[in-house]
Amino acid sequence: MINGAPGKSISVRDRGLTYGDGLFETIAVRHGKPRFIDYHIERLSAGCQRLNIPRPTEIIDEVRQIAAGCAFGSVKIILTRGVGARSYAPPERPTPTRIIGLTAAQPPSGDVYESGVAVRFCRATISTNPALAGMKTLGRLDQVMARSEWQDVHINEGLMCAEDGRVICGTMTNLFFVHDGNLRTPDLARCGISGVMRRVVIERAGLCGMDCAEVDIYPEDLRGAKEIFLTNSLIGIWPVSQLEDSPLEIGSITRRLMTELVKVGVAECAV
Amino acid sequence: MINGAPGKSISVRDRGLTYGDGLFETIAVRHGKPRFIDYHIERLSAGCQRLNIPRPTEIIDEVRQIAAGCAFGSVKIILTRGVGARSYAPPERPTPTRIIGLTAAQPPSGDVYESGVAVRFCRATISTNPALAGMKTLGRLDQVMARSEWQDVHINEGLMCAEDGRVICGTMTNLFFVHDGNLRTPDLARCGISGVMRRVVIERAGLCGMDCAEVDIYPEDLRGAKEIFLTNSLIGIWPVSQLEDSPLEIGSITRRLMTELVKVGVAECAV
8 A cells, every 4th residue: 555545656756765764664464453552652652753754644543444354464664754855865755655565474483582592793884873873764775785795594593793893773673681689781883773672671671670781792702602692573582592603592581572562462472 | 668668657565665676867968968978887886796796787778868869867777686585685696677757857056056055954864874885775765864954045055974974975965165276075984875976076186286175074164165066967066155154255266167077068167
């Protein structure tokens, strides 16, 4: 659906294509409902405000409508600044393009939730720019390059570092590890995407009396960690059971947070 | 023209839109010919190699063909990895999308070449990532944000710094200044676009016996500079006559390089 009407193509002059001038959201759909829709719309709105793109108010209703018939899947929203002249300068009165699409899927097998995922470090670095940090902008070439480093289907995710060596995220996930009974996750002030499931996990952890510190994290911190897990809106929590060549146990805090997520609708985390 | 056929729209699943997974070139057209086409294709090819996107060999011929009827204007090439599934992982055998479009224009008045341009510093920073540095990728939101900082038509360009304070480029130009009779230009190993006109200028300067050092440049270096100029494929050289509130004289080295550019077809630099 494009701007409220059926459609599958956009203008080659759309600034989403020409400059990556836009944002997106990928929202889990369960039993006909978009999950954590408020958080997704909040992040999208915050991004629109920073980029000065008007946020079409129809989006929530359209997402709900398109999700209604779907038992299990996801809705992707792409919002661009719309068609523009050949200039970086944004049009004075942009007419944003909103693209909303549904992908039905099969519920995942419980395997990875039960036995954990294998993770590697990527060589490709993630871009640093405080002006864009946190937003889910259309420019995701960093992630494409990182994800193209491996084909081995037994590797579920790759971790990306900034140029200065700090670990920031997975190609499609946010990263947490357990330290002295509390959580640590990379600080995203300079790069990375502020994930919706990351936010949910931090909130649920807080309700369980756990603190989550957003800090600089280096590969050696992870190598010494007892529990590591990854988060993503479509996934919930993936416990990490292997980091490069080192096996990791799935610990009780990771399990507890997975149980917490099940309570707020992330049923796939039930094991 | 899209993949050799007439067309004005692309799939919403094209990775150029969804992930900024592609490159572009903007090539000046003069008297029916694309200027410095070899250099543009060389940069595009180098980018394709780094991103592992196959470069369609038809592009040069198509650019020449589309430019043929145009006295003054530009051709823009957009090359994406093509349509793909909803995953950062590139398709194993991508079918790239190539979009080639012509924009006719009026030759610029000689004013800015004669009296110089006014330049400001932008607050918006440019992304740092050695993995992408130098390439003209589709992700140009940095430039969009920087360019949206001013509407004053008397300001011709804004300079962008990296997070660490180094000056990297203008929103649509590369930057040079004169130091002790030689040129200095920002080192682009970590961010910025390696401009075609930048390359031409460095080469022409070399033929004139001038050295050009690619170094770290800070705002204070520019504030102490005697001559500053900007380059861009569609512009040639813009001499800077005002940096923020400080007037600058257009010096003899800038003028000499403009004359050199005229010799290789950048007629707009004649004053």
